[in-house]
Amino acid sequence: MSAIIEIKSITKEFKVLNRREGLAGSLKDLFSRNYKIVRAVDNISMSIEQGEIVGYLGPNGAGKSTTIKMMTGVLEPTSGEILVAGRIPYQNRTENAQEIGVVFGQRSQLWWALPLIESFRILKDIYQITDADYEGMMKLYRSLVDIEPLLHKPVRQMSLGQRTLSDILAAFLHNPKIVFLDEPTIGLDVSMKAKIRTLIHALNKEKNTTVILTTHDMGDVDALCRRIVIIDKGKMLYDNDIEHLKGFFGSYRTLKIRIDGNLKEQAADIQKELPDCTVSADEEWISVLVDEEKAKVIDVLGALQKTHRIRDMQLEEISTEAVIKKIYEEGVQ
Amino acid sequence: MKKRNIRFYLRIYRKILAQDLKSKMSYRADFIISTVGMIFTNISGFIGFWILFRNFPSINGWSYYEMLFLYGFSLVSLTPVQCLFDNNWSLRQNVYTGDFIKYCFRPINLFFYYQSEVFDIKGLGQLAFGIGTLAYAWGKIGLAFTPLMLLKMIVFLLTASLIMIAMQNAAAAACFWIQNSFYILDLAVRFKDYAKYPITIFGPVFRFIFISSFRWRLSRTIRAL
Numbered sequence: 381m382s383a384i385i386e387i388k389s390i391t392k393e394f395k396v397l398n399r400r401e402g403l404a405g406s407l408k409d410l411f412s413r414n415y416k417i418v419r420a421v422d423n424i425s426m427s428i429e430q431g432e433i434v435g436y437l438g439p440n441g442a443g444k445s446t447t448i449k450m451m452t453g454v455l456e457p458t459s460g461e462i463l464v465a466g467r468i469p470y471q472n473r474t475e476n477a478q479e480i481g482v483v484f485g486q487r488s489q490l491w492w493a494l495p496l497i498e499s500f501r502i503l504k505d506i507y508q509i510t511d512a513d514y515e516g517m518m519k520l521y522r523s524l525v526d527i528e529p530l531l532h533k534p535v536r537q538m539s540l541g542q543r544t545l546s547d548i549l550a551a552f553l554h555n556p557k558i559v560f561l562d563e564p565t566i567g568l569d570v571s572m573k574a575k576i577r578t579l580i581h582a583l584n585k586e587k588n589t590t591v592i593l594t595t596h597d598m599g600d601v602d603a604l605c606r607r608i609v610i611i612d613k614g615k616m617l618y619d620n621d622i623e624h625l626k627g628f629f630g631s632y633r634t635l636k637i638r639i640d641g642n643l644k645e646q647a648a649d650i651q652k653e654l655p656d657c658t659v660s661a662d663e664e665w666i667s668v669l670v671d672e673e674k675a676k677v678i679d680v681l682g683a684l685q686k687t688h689r690i691r692d693m694q695l696e697e698i699s700t701e702a703v704i705k706k707i708y709e710e711g712v713q
Numbered sequence: 714m715k716k717r718n719i720r721f722y723l724r725i726y727r728k729i730l731a732q733d734l735k736s737k738m739s740y741r742a743d744f745i746i747s748t749v750g751m752i753f754t755n756i757s758g759f760i761g762f763w764i765l766f767r768n769f770p771s772i773n774g775w776s777y778y779e780m781l782f783l784y785g786f787s788l789v790s791l792t793p794v795q796c797l798f799d800n801n802w803s804l805r806q807n808v809y810t811g812d813f814i815k816y817c818f819r820p821i822n823l824f825f826y827y828q829s830e831v832f833d834i835k836g837l838g839q840l841a842f843g844i845g846t847l848a849y850a851w852g853k854i855g856l857a858f859t860p861l862m863l864l865k866m867i868v869f870l871l872t873a874s875l876i877m878i879a880m881q882n883a884a885a886a887a888c889f890w891i892q893n894s895f896y897i898l899d900l901a902v903r904f905k906d907y908a909k910y911p912i913t914i915f916g917p918v919f920r921f922i923f924i925s926s927f928r929w930r931l932s933r934t935i936r937a938l
Contacts, residue, residue, distance in 0.1 A: 454817045473823075484815070493739070494732050
């Protein structure tokens with residue numbers, strides 16, 4: 381099977397003026413030719429198959445949006461090759477747009493004053509969807525979500541959750557090969573998040589649509605993605621299955637204990653006692669992150685029991701969130 | 714996949730327009746107030762004009778009806794830019810907040826998609842007022858009403874409209890470079906107010922500016938088409 385998205389060492393550079401400080405500096409800047417080159421995306425390669433759900437992660441300002449903009453044909457890479465469904469996106473913006481769907485969690489792309497059904501009808505014309513395909517899609521939507529109450533409501537009157545749901549439905553309407561979802565669950569309540577994850581999962585299954593998901597919510601990643609790609613400062617840090625990710629960092633587990641006294645101070649003491657572990661504290665628990673290749677959890681617990689009176693304890697597998705946090709903070713090496 | 718030709722775009726525009734009008738009328742108070750406002754704007758513009766000519770029988774050799782003729786002409790030629798390109802006023806905000814990117818994701822012409830979103834219905838009142846003024850002045854001047862004359866009038870109105878459209882689009886596009894481009898757009902609107910009067914009543918410097926900038930804009934429009 382050939383890849384639907386093929387990216388070969390793309391780089392995107394922006395020319396930025398080196399700014400000076402203060403008002404006098406700003407005045408000098410007006411005539412300055414002192415530019416620096418900022419690499420928003422630095423030599424990234426990846427290949428994505430039809431039907432994959434890829435979690436595209438990275439801290440704020442890592443270059444995620446820039447990559448997405450290049451894949452959607454809005455930006456042209458400074459160097460490198462990019463092919464989406466066999467086309468160069470920035471040279472064929474409209475043809476490329478026919479094959480993709482895009483959802484930005486914070487910006488609706490629907491007509492603000494129109495009821496959803498009217499937006500759908502205009503999209504049907506814009507994307508030249510046949511009646512049969514349109515009806516098929518609506519039937520699928522009806523089977524997946526309770527769409528009736530949404531259809532006749534103007535978008536401006538919808539809640540954020542309903543609007544996001546509508547935006548996702550609109551993005552899949554023309555049965556695109558790829559859908560880009562940028563933080564689809566941002567600002568939503570727990571039940572709406574679950575609803576949206578189920579919907580994305582079902583549409584991916586049903587239509588074999590490739591989904592590129594950027595998010596800061598690890599719940600989205602755990603629920604949807606088998607493969608994740610992490611970038612930071614424009615460079616690729618990780619591209620593999622989510623299971624590998626945990627092994628990649630050794631076998632970590634979190635030992636949580638509850639003891640009397642000021643937890644913050646005690647945590648600092650425990651950190652001194654256990655230099656191999658990472659100790660932190662919140663209101664209720666002291667968390668000890670144990671690398672099982674260096675020390676056994678049971679030994680750590682034994683050591684702690686000698687010095688402290690432990691009132692309660694929990695053992696947690698490391699969460700995706702913790703691993704990602706570690707990568708953001710320390711990098712892969 | 715059918716090719717997206719002019720008929721495709723006209724059909725899409727008609728559909729979006731129908732929806733837009735429907736939704737505009739759902740804001741009833743807004744619709745009524747802005748209609749009344751539009752009528753008053755036209756009337757007050759006309760009253761200013763009328764008072765001027767009550768005091769001076771002619772300006773630089775131009776009679777009242779000749780001036781009225783040009784006034785009506787400018788109102789009609791301004792209608793397309795007012796009705797079809799009103800979304801230019803929001804372009805600055807859309808670019809500044811980053812919302813503009815959403816227009817890049819549809820498989821249709823970006824400029825068309827952006828401008829199709831808003832149709833300013835108030836411009837139609839201006840059109841009616843302009844046609845009325847033009848017809849009235851036409852009769853009073855004693856201009857012959859022949860098919861050739863009518864054809865000339867239509868060609869002149871179309872080209873005048875194109876110049877107005879080009880001017881406003883160029884001014885609106887300044888927001889891609891300039892942070893507060895509102896003043897440029899505002900300037901363009903003031904500029905077109907001068908079109909209501911014959912050019913010979915302005916001084917030579919103004920005349921030079923008008924003619925050279927129109928020439929530049931017209932050539933840009935033709936090249937863009």
